[in-house]
Amino acid sequence: MxxxxxxxxxxxxxxxxxxxxxxxQLRHKVRPCDAAIGLGSHDLGVAGFAAELYRAGLFPALVFSGGNSPTTRARFPRGEAVHFREHALSLGVPPEAILLEPRAGNTGQNIAFSRDLLSAAGIKPERLLLISKPYMERRSYATARKVWPEVEVICASEPMxxxxxxxxxxxxxxxxxxxxxxxxxxxxxxxxxxxxxxxxxxxxxxxxxxxxxxxxxxxxxxx
Known part of the structure; x- marks a missing residue:
């Protein structure tokens, strides 16, 4: 990078x-949710923390969302979501728990495309966990509240x-x-x-x- x-x-x-x-950083209290979205970025720690929270039993379904940006193209040449999924699989998340959204190019698309993907899989969450890099919590929350206002949003990031x-x-x-x-x-x-x-x-x-x-x-x- x-x-x-x-x-x-x-x-x-x-x-x-x-x-x-x-x-x-919003410092939300993390609680069990119906699904989680791992927001693509340059930070592979998002996928690692998502895997940790999945193994803790906090959600049954996990979407990794993200294509590429100028910041991530060299680091994740096959797309952010693809690399995040592979990392989570290496950490023990079963493949059937992960949905892949590889097209999003901004945070609004991350949320909207993931919502549609979950719906197509028959998952309509009432409470959603957004997992992001630490300094993106507030913006991801504000975006989700605009794009998907009917769902309760909890934000989390790797504690650092x-x-x-x-x-x-x-x-x-x-x-x-x-x-x-x-x-x-x-x-x-x-x-x-x-x-x-x-x-x-x-x-x-x-x-x-x-x-x-x-x-x-x-x-x-x-x-």
Whole structure:
């Protein structure tokens, strides 16, 4: 995976990014659900955590959803969902428990296409678990509440501290770019009809603006 790397991320930049990291995580209490969706991304930890939650008996059916993006094409050449499924199978999830949705190119499609796939399989959940990378919880929740409002949504991600996550990905600049980009989407997508509104605390918004000024901009949506 490549990004616009820097050799050094300043401590104040890391602190401000940490505010955004904390905001993105909803810290829902994970409960048994009728189905789960593992949202495709560059982070294979999503599939690993989904497998862990399946083995814990929290849901009977698991959808992996996602095609490719510029961030994941080299890492997962056959598509995010395909690679996530293979990883979950290697961790003991039985093939009959996994549904594959390999076409989605954005979060709205992840939710809508997975909903349709579950329905075609005769599964109409009342409570749904969304499993994502840690800093995507809030945006995935806001998107699901817009696209699939009749289902109760619980969000979960691999439990990791910010510094540990930075180390696990190996590209601090890219991760902070993504934190900033996801926050932009949280703020701007409701007006476009893609998500529900979410309040953004003043200190989080200030951190967002200052990180943009510092050049963490590669994942911003441009118009």
């Amino acid at each position: 490549t990004g616009d790397k820097r050799d050094i991320i300043g401590e104040d930049e890391r602190r401000r990014a940490g505010l955004i990291w904390d905001y993105h 501290e910010f510094d540990a996550y930075l180390a696990s990905i190996g590209d601090e600049k890219l991760v902070i770019d993504m934190l900033v980009g996801d926050l932009q989407r949280v703020m701007e997508y409701p007006a476009l009809g893609f998500a529900i509104d979410q309040d953004v605390p003043q200190d989080v918004h200030a951190a967002y603006l200052s990180l943009i000024a510092d050049g963490f901009t590669s994942r911003l949506v441009t118009r």
